[in-house]
Amino acid sequence: MNKPQQKQYKKIVLAYSGGLDTSVLIPWLKENYGAEIIAVSGNVGQKSELEGLEEKALATGASKLYIEDLNQEFVDEYIIPTIKAGATYEQYLLGTSFARPLIAKRIVEIAKKEGADAICHGCTGKGNDQVRFELAIKAFAPEIDIIAPWRFWELNSREKEIEYAEQHHIPLKINKETNYSKDKNLWHLSHEGLDLEDPANEAPINKEGFLELGVSPEQAPDQPEYVTIHFEQGVPTAVNGEEMNSVELIELLNTIGGKNGIGILDIVENRLVGMKSRGVYETPGGTILYAAHQKLEEITLDKETQHYKNQVALKFGELVYNGLWYTPLRKALSAFVDETQKNVTGDVTLKLYKGNIIPASVTSKYSLYSAGMATFDEDDCYDQSDSAGFINLFGLPIKVRALQDQQLFEEEGIHFSNVE
Known part of the structure; x- marks a missing residue:
């Protein structure tokens, strides 16, 4: 592909x-x-991935590196509003989707x-993240140019990128055999590429080193574990009776869910750019929170x-997945969701067992x-006698239609009892 004039x-x-x-x-x-x-690197819970980042950035030619701690804002302003909405996209719990707009805002x-x-961003021209980054940049800095090299550069495959890195002595934690495309944050870890690109291949969740946030259901303990979560107006505030900060709460639930094989999702999703893509997602704590909140x-x-909130959740999930976080509609839907959460206060106990979440108890004043x-x-x-009148009124349109059909059939000489 020819490069555009730069x-x-x-x-x-x-x-x-x-x-x-x-x-x-x-x-x-x-x-x-x-x-x-x-x-600029946004710290949204990658942990070990941030180790040695500054040294690496400077050694490869950057004049400086900002590492911005965005964890608290990520949870309180992006994750929790999405939990309260009950929003998903084709079962996917939107881990990468709501991290990108936050990171892009800070970059601006x-x-x-x-x-x-x-x-500049390193998103591919086939993916969703390019949209999420650029829409956020346009929302806060429409005057700043955006460079997206994957749309025109010569390094148009991961293999070529690895060769370029080796030629320029850039240290990598992957090689040509292990270069799954991954995205990790406090909420989830996604896996794409390699053998996952063929849906005929079973995801290697039992292969050592593939899963990072937990274990497969087969490797989980043989005894169930109970966990109780307290919510205040739709916001999770405590686990097993212990109040904690929202970031700590998700980290704890990731540990609990991970060791019980919770939150592993293997789906072929419909990307915004039009193609289907297979991904394996690990969202242990998030899966527990969604189940408890629901x-x-x-x-x-x-x-x-x-019932109406379920419809809103579908649209909310689409907006987040499509990078439309900073839009009037998303903000308006969040306002609706907040109104619905005023009485969503109480305790939910779940039984976790080998990848399964089984409701055990729910209480609320x-x-x-x-x-x-x-x-x-x-x-x-x-x-109970009131139900007779209710059924008569509720079923009146059905009865009227049936009587009309019966009359028409009789006028045409057709026996109504023989008509299906």
């Missing part, structure tokens, strides 16, 4: 993770643009502070709100469930 820039801010794509980008940008390169803030005239809503939301109403035993709060 503008010259004095200072480029690079979204830097230290992974394969961004590792080769620093020397490549310097070779092709001759600009100062400032790397640094680009403005540094007086940069361009922002269980609590079952007893605290009325039927109409609960705002519960709409009445044992007296629902009991099969004798009660004095529900007159």
Whole structure:
């Protein structure tokens, strides 16, 4: 592919993770643009991936590296609102999707502070992340140019990137045999590429080193583990009776869920750019939180709100997946969701066993469930004879239609009883 005519820039801010794509980008940008390169890494829970990052960035040509701790904002402003919405995208719990807009927003803030005239990312032209990054950049800095080398550069495969890295003595933690495309944060870990690209291949979740946040269900303990989560207005605040900060809470649930084989998802999803893509996701703590939150809503939301909120969740998930976090509609949907959560307070106990989440208990002072109403035993709060009138009115349109059909059939000489 021919490169487009390149503008010259004095200072480029690079979204830097230290992974394969961004590792080769620093020397490549310097070779092709001759600009100062400032790397920015958003800490959203990658932990070990951040070790040695500054030394690596500077050694490969960056003038400086910002490592921004975004964990608390990530959880409170992105993860929890999505949990409260109950939003997913084709079962996927949106781990990468809501991290990208946050990281991009911080990159824009640094680009403005540094007086940069361009922002660069290492997202491929086939993926969703390019959209998520660029829509966020456009929302906060429409005047800044965006460089996306994967759309035009010569390193158009992971194999070529690895060769380039080896030629330029760039240290990598992967090789040609182990280079799954991964994205890790506090919420999840995604795996794509290699043998996963063929849906006929079983995901190697039992292979040593593949899973990082937990174990497969087969390798989980033979005894179940119970976990109790307390929510205040839809926000998880305590685990097993111990109140804790939201970041600590997710980290603890990741540990509990991981060791019990919870939250492993293998799906072929519909990417925003039009193709289907297979991914294996690890979301142990998040899967527990979604299950608990849904269980609590079952007893605290009325039927109409609960059903309508399910429709909102579908749209909310699509907006987040498609990179439309910073839009009026997403903000409006969050306002609706917050209103529905006022009574979503209580405790949920779940039994975790070899990848399964089994509800054990749910209680709330705002519960709409009445044992007296629902009991099969004798009660004095529900007159069962009322149901006859309800059914007559509820079924009236069906009865009217049937009577009309019967009359028409008789007028045409057709026996109504013989008509299916």
